[in-house]
Amino acid sequence: MSEITGFTASTATALPLYVLDRSQFEAWKATQPAATQAWLGAQGFNAAAHSVALLPGSDGLAGAVIGVGDRADAYSYAHAPHALPEGSVWQLASELSADEQALLQLGWGLGSYRFDRYRKRNRAPAQLVAAPQGEVADLIAASLRVRDWVNTPTEDMGPQQLEDAARALADAHGAQVEAITGDALLQQNFPAIHAVGRASHRAPRLVVLRWGKESDPALVVVGKGVCFDTGGLDIKPADGMRNMKKDMGGAAHALALAGLVMAQQLPVRLTLLVPAVENAIGPDAFRPGEVIATRKGLSVEIDNTDAEGRVILCDALTFASEQQPDLVLDFATLTGAARIALGPDLPALF
Structure with missing residues (x-):
């Protein structure tokens, strides 16, 4: 970095x-x-x-x-x-x-x-x-991490590399990390994450980092980790696909924020969740018209495979809610309509 x-x-x-x-x-x-x-x-x-x-x-x-x-x-x-x-x-x-x-x-x-x-x-x-020093140095370091991760092309920033980044942060701050990878997502009831990422040669995963004291307020940070978004079978045009290495920007932000929380020793019980996938095109790609199971037990019908971010996030956010948190923060590059509505400098906040 x-x-x-x-x-x-x-x-x-x-x-x-x-x-x-x-x-x-x-x-x-x-x-x-x-x-x-x-x-x-x-x-x-x-x-x-x-x-x-x-x-x-x-x-x-x-x-x-x-x-x-x-x-x-x-x-x-x-x-x-x-x-x-x-x-x-x-x-x-x-x-x-x-x-x-x-x-x-x-x-x-x-x-x-x-x-x-x-x-x-x-x-x-x-x-x-x-x-x-202190907070200023930590803020600069966190910001540079986000920029480096988002700027890195997908061949060097896939789901495994996002997991590696989480593990590096965990090693630096004494946190614990687990990754639920590939078909283990089905076995542990994360079917929507698996559906979006199953077509890629790089296995989809949910990266989970935990840090902090059990007695502190529970904070869950979630970041959309679509390491590349072709649009799937509803393929994007070339100009729309060109910069889709940045579709893991939510995960990059969440990872860096988790690192900042740990560096500053904030009094929270932190859980970081990164659903990391590539929305690829292949024989096993999820298709328009499919009905996808989700962790919550609701089914979703896929109308357009380029609306993949909300599909992986629904499993992650359901899991986040199961932690009975005091606060959930979710970050995503979740749709160009926000940019059309608000321009390039204002984020959409819900």
């Missing part, structure tokens, strides 16, 4: 970094030398959100200003690592509250990310003199 990048402990070559929003800019600008004021004026710089201005000095670069919008949003700071010169080192020169400094670090860590498993990075991020 990707390491956290964009930070350094060395101040030897650090330059001052001013973090300003538009409401602060004019007052700050008035405190600067006349040459700096003229330089910023010539560029029309006003600290608008996601902007950067490099400040000239007698020996070259003397500092920089990054413009931010919502100071309570970590992504307001995320443009800086790749907008500032490669290899440059920066030390905060503005007065930020402790919360704002934490958000700056979080945004910087997220903005420094590049997925480089299959190719060499073409540039390194600028470095911030800071050392993310």
Whole structure:
């Protein structure tokens, strides 16, 4: 998995970094030398959100200003690592509250990310003199895990690899993992998960991770793990299928959230459930018109095999309810209609 990048402990070559929003800019600008004021004026710089201005000095670069919008949003700071010169080192020169400094670090860590498993990075991020600790470091690490898992092509991120990811988290935090795989899904009454995943050469499974004290409130986290979605026999067109490696994004989010809960030692009794399948096309693929049994005992008629996510989740959510939880959180890339209704930036929450 990707390491956290964009930070350094060395101040030897650090330059001052001013973090300003538009409401602060004019007052700050008035405190600067006349040459700096003229330089910023010539560029029309006003600290608008996601902007950067490099400040000239007698020996070259003397500092920089990054413009931010919502100071309570970590992504307001995320443009800086790749907008500032490669290899440059920066030390905060503005007065930020402790919360704002934490958000700056979080945004910087997220903005420094590049997925480089299959190719060499073409540039390194600028470095911030800071050392993310505690919750900030755990949040960055969890976010990078989600991005890496979703970005990884299916040949390297199938049901077995999702199970491996859960086992790695369990090993790191002292949790227990079991996987109900292949025909064992039928034997243990998870027929809907089996039906969707049975056509693939990679066996479907339900991954179950448990952690925490029996006396703590019960939290169940569920994530849709369709590692690739062809649409099944109701096959997607090419443009619709192109990015379906991301159909395990719910599982990636659930896995990373479970890791974050354990890293932060939250007082909960955690159960993580990941139904992991490929919705493949083959002789044993489930078909339109079939009536599929479910763990709850209800039958569902399949009208379209590209509506597979709700089929695997019904078994997982029934099992989640059997744990008598205080709270269930379920994450899924569950239908493009949500994107049509709300756009690319707003999640649909139920």
